[in-house]
Amino acid sequence: MSAHDRLTIVIAAFDEAHALPMLHPRIAAVMETLAADGIETRVLYVDDGSGDATWQVLQGIAAGDARVALLRLSRNFGKEVALTAGLDMVTEGAAMILDADGQDPPELIPQFVAHWRDGYDDVHGTRLSREGESWLKRSTAHVFYRVIQRLAKTPVPADTGDYRLLSPRALDALRQLRERHRFMKGLFGWIGFNRIAVPYAREQRIAGRTKFGFWRLWNFALDGVTSFSTAPLRLATYVGVFTACGAFVFALYVIGKALMYGDRVAGWPTMMAVILFLGAVQLVALGVIGEYLGRLYEESKQRPLYLVSAWHQAPGPGSLDRLPDV
Numbered sequence: 001m002s003a004h005d006r007l008t009i010v011i012a013a014f015d016e017a018h019a020l021p022m023l024h025p026r027i028a029a030v031m032e033t034l035a036a037d038g039i040e041t042r043v044l045y046v047d048d049g050s051g052d053a054t055w056q057v058l059q060g061i062a063a064g065d066a067r068v069a070l071l072r073l074s075r076n077f078g079k080e081v082a083l084t085a086g087l088d089m090v091t092e093g094a095a096m097i098l099d100a101d102g103q104d105p106p107e108l109i110p111q112f113v114a115h116w117r118d119g120y121d122d123v124h125g126t127r128l129s130r131e132g133e134s135w136l137k138r139s140t141a142h143v144f145y146r147v148i149q150r151l152a153k154t155p156v157p158a159d160t161g162d163y164r165l166l167s168p169r170a171l172d173a174l175r176q177l178r179e180r181h182r183f184m185k186g187l188f189g190w191i192g193f194n195r196i197a198v199p200y201a202r203e204q205r206i207a208g209r210t211k212f213g214f215w216r217l218w219n220f221a222l223d224g225v226t227s228f229s230t231a232p233l234r235l236a237t238y239v240g241v242f243t244a245c246g247a248f249v250f251a252l253y254v255i256g257k258a259l260m261y262g263d264r265v266a267g268w269p270t271m272m273a274v275i276l277f278l279g280a281v282q283l284v285a286l287g288v289i290g291e292y293l294g295r296l297y298e299e300s301k302q303r304p305l306y307l308v309s310a311w312h313q314a315p316g317p318g319s320l321d322r323l324p325d326v
Helices: 020-036 052-062 078-090 106-117 135-151 169-175 184-191 215-229 229-263 268-301
Strands: 008-015 040-047 068-073 092-099 122-130 160-166 193-201 308-312
Touching: 008 020, 008 078, 008 106, 008 169, 020 052, 020 106, 040 052, 040 078, 052 068, 052 308, 068 078, 078 092, 078 160, 078 184, 092 106, 092 169, 106 160, 106 193, 122 184, 122 308, 160 169, 160 184, 169 184, 229 268
Parallel strands: 008 040, 008 092, 040 068, 122 193
Antiparallel strands: 068 308, 092 160, 122 160
């Protein structure tokens, strides 16, 4: 069987003990459909240091299905790193990324596989709707994708998450990118190759609660912008230039007013307003520089992306039989 006939479904899970037992039967049904079409399919669940019974649930799933492999990280490293760990394991065939909450329907995987067989390397799902999400979350997500498209030189498709299939050569390219602050949507776009979108309606979470609150989403967006664009640094430069020009014009105004009318009363309120404004601009600029400097500091330490606590391989030919290089 060639590598073109193998597919590994990679699912990163964090505190999803309630959702996984409902999700796996749907995946198993899809695997049967793919097997009838000549595709050898396996599932790799990555437990990202869950604090609930997720690992025990996954062990039960693996005990009942020989096509399931399990990888447990030593602690919670975050979804981006957990996905990286799972994709590092796939050395044969393609990889299909699926969320553990069931919002991205596994029933559409045969469509992704069909495009892969047609020669596409990155088959990504584009959301037409987002059921079960608040108006605020949908609106901020809409704005984020448009902003990142304008700021970053790397193409990041709008309304597109991690729900995608990656070909073997796309996976090989992705494994060469070992940066610590990982914005996977940007990395998927950076490697390029042949890409095609699969429109779909995103479903509601099947169980449990989302782990991405607004504060975490804000930090995620900040990581995305600073990982693939230097526009904030350029903006800080522009703000500094315009502020300096404004201060110069204001200084000419003050001097001219004093020469023409005298300076009978010291302008304490005006002086304080100017000082506070300039101080705020400087602090914002320093904060932007600090964000980039902090990322350089993290990269310079060259720590492993993740550590593996436990590994359960799926038996059979073409199984995932090695630990990843971190």
